[in-house]
Amino acid sequence: MQSHSVCAGTVMPHCTLKERNVKDTKDSAETLSFKTRLKRAGFRLKMIKDRTIKFLRCLFNTPSPIPVEAQIEITNKCNFTCPMCPREIMDVPSINMDFGLFKEVVKKLSAPPLPPLQKGGQKGVKDFILTGWGEPLLHPDFFEMVDFISFINPDARIRFTTNGSLLNKDIRKRILNSKVEQVSISIDGLNGDGATGEGHSESKRIIENVTALAGERNSNPPTPPFKKGGQGGFTPSIVFQSTIHSNNLEGLKKLIDIGGKIGIDRMNLVRLDVRKTVSLRRPSIEDEGRIFGKLKKTGKASGLPVFFINQQGMLLQMAGHFDRLCFRTVDHVYVNVKGDVTPCCNLRKMKMGNLLKDDIEEIWQGKIFKKFRANQLKVCKGCDALKRKHHH
Ligand code: SF4
Ligand code: SF4
Numbered sequence: 001m002q003s004h005s006v007c008a009g010t011v012m013p014h015c016t017l018k019e020r021n022v023k024d025t026k027d028s029a030e031t032l033s034f035k036t037r038l039k040r041a042g043f044r045l046k047m048i049k050d051r052t053i054k055f056l057r058c059l060f061n062t063p064s065p066i067p068v069e070a071q072i073e074i075t076n077k078c079n080f081t082c083p084m085c086p087r088e089i090m091d092v093p094s095i096n097m098d099f100g101l102f103k104e105v106v107k108k109l110s111a112p113p114l115p116p117l118q119k120g121g122q123k124g125v126k127d128f129i130l131t132g133w134g135e136p137l138l139h140p141d142f143f144e145m146v147d148f149i150s151f152i153n154p155d156a157r158i159r160f161t162t163n164g165s166l167l168n169k170d171i172r173k174r175i176l177n178s179k180v181e182q183v184s185i186s187i188d189g190l191n192g193d194g195a196t197g198e199g200h201s202e203s204k205r206i207i208e209n210v211t212a213l214a215g216e217r218n219s220n221p222p223t224p225p226f227k228k229g230g231q232g233g234f235t236p237s238i239v240f241q242s243t244i245h246s247n248n249l250e251g252l253k254k255l256i257d258i259g260g261k262i263g264i265d266r267m268n269l270v271r272l273d274v275r276k277t278v279s280l281r282r283p284s285i286e287d288e289g290r291i292f293g294k295l296k297k298t299g300k301a302s303g304l305p306v307f308f309i310n311q312q313g314m315l316l317q318m319a320g321h322f323d324r325l326c327f328r329t330v331d332h333v334y335v336n337v338k339g340d341v342t343p344c345c346n347l348r349k350m351k352m353g354n355l356l357k358d359d360i361e362e363i364w365q366g367k368i369f370k371k372f373r374a375n376q377l378k379v380c381k382g383c384d385a386l387k388r389k390h391h392h
Contacts, residue, residue: 057330058319063373066361068331070109070125071345073097073132075139076337080163084243085133086276092133092348097337099141101356103148105335108355110153124153125333125360130160132337133345137166143174150179157181161241167209172216175236184241184268185210189251190258207258214238214262238264243272244308246281249291253298260302267299269308273346275382275392285390312388323387326380329373333364343372346383 057064075096076087087094097105110124128149130136139145149156159182167175175183187206217235240259242252256267269292274280283291292308299306309327312320320327326344333352334342340351341363352372353363363369372379382392 054327054331055315055319058321058325058327061321061325061373062330063364064331066364067109067125067333069127069129069333071129071131071332071334072102072105073134073334073336073345073348074102074130074136074142074145076132076134077138078134078163079138079165080135084272084277084280086273087133089276090133090348093337094134095337096139097132099144101339102141102145105339105355106145106149106152108360109335110149110156124156126153126156128153128156128158130158133348135163135166136160137162137171143178146178146180159184159236161186163187164206164209165203167206167213169212172209172213175213176217180236182237182239183213184239186241186243187255188243188245189248190254210238210264211258211262214264218263237266240264240267241270242267243270244283244288244291245272246283246287249294252291252295256295256298256304256306257302260299260304264304266305266307267295269295269306271310271385273383273385309386310384310388317388320387323384323389323391324377326376326383327386329376333360343369343376346385347380350379 056062076092077094077096078085078087106128109128130142130145136142146158149158158178158180160180161184164185164187185206187210190207217238240255242248242255244252252267252269259267271288272280272282274282282288288308289311292306292311295308296306317323319325328344332344334344334348335355336342336348339355340349341353341355341358341360342348342350343352350372352369353366355363358366384391
């Protein structure tokens with residue numbers, strides 16, 4: 001899924017797609033409820049705290065003692081064939097991670113130093129992202145995986161990114177009753193099927209699915225400041241994750257408008273990686289800035305916050321050592337379908353160790369990872385997913 005590189009309410013039985021007409025769900029900037037404002041304020045506070053810690057780690061180039069965030073490649077199977085997706089070029093195997101292997105991986109990530117493996121109290125990775133180069137909801141054990149993480153590591157935050165096509169009523173209900181804290185939907189516009197012609201496919205069905213998910217979540221939110229919803233789930237944030245292409249400004253504006261009306265939480269913009277597919281063109285860095293400015297404006301009018309990691313202020317530029325350091329290298333690991341630990345999804349074959357054999361602490365603080373961090377600019381070969389400037 002191109003743009004990941006860069007993720008309880010109770011289901012109301014009466015809340016059907018037909019009944020939740022987008023035009024009927026007025027939740028614009030002026031009519032945001034107190035609860036929504038409080039939730040967004042809470043998100044911003046947490047974001048400020050996390051960013052401050054990350055800022056200091058990056059600024060002093062001091063990785064966390066063990067990774068804070070682990071992205072696990074639970075599957076590389078996908079029901080889409082987006083033209084911009086580099087899975088084939090990257091030779092990504094179209095397979096699922098074995099559930100037994102997944103359990104070992106989660107244990108290793110959750111309880112260093114090993115054991116005791118008991119409920120609660122462990123120190124370990126805090127953010128789990130169940131997304132590889134495929135559609136996570138295709139994994140037959142997806143919800144068992146979520147349950148397993150929250151059993152082993154009850155404080156963990158779990159999120160995933162989906163193309164939105166499989167969010168049917170049953171799946172939505174399971175999400176809303178699970179410990180998933182964030183669902184990101186990769187969608188790049190709203191110009192009709194095929195949107196940009198190169199990005200994530202957009203279809204009426206996906207918008208209907210997300211509209212229903214947002215409606216079902218919003219119809220029974222928890223009472224702030226508590227996160228737990230009616231049936232023990234975690235009322236997940238719902239986020240549009242959208243890639244900026246050279247021709248999807250209007251589509252993204254429409255998407256923001258819809259997002260505001262149906263009451264999702266925000267849009268995260270992602271820069272298009274054009275290194276592997278020569279036919280792809282992306283806007284210049286100046287145009288990216290202009291597009292972001294316009295989308296932010298649309299977001300303000302529609303009540304949907306819009307973020308873009310590549311448009312960095314001076315503080316973020318300093319934290320990234322003016323594009324010499326990638327923010328992922330201080331607290332993030334990627335675990336591929338074989339259990340190999342690598343620096344990120346773009347470097348999924350760059351093995352730093354394997355969680356069936358090694359502990360995460362040894363891998364994270366080992367020689368291979370240190371060497372990678374010291375040479376990242378060269379090794380990452382022009383990747384600017386989280387950089388300010390274009391590097392290719
Ligand atoms: S949804 Fe598209 S971009 Fe994401 S993994 Fe599938 S084919 Fe690739
Ligand atoms: S710069 Fe390197 S570590 Fe960062 S996302 Fe790109 S390939 Fe991964």
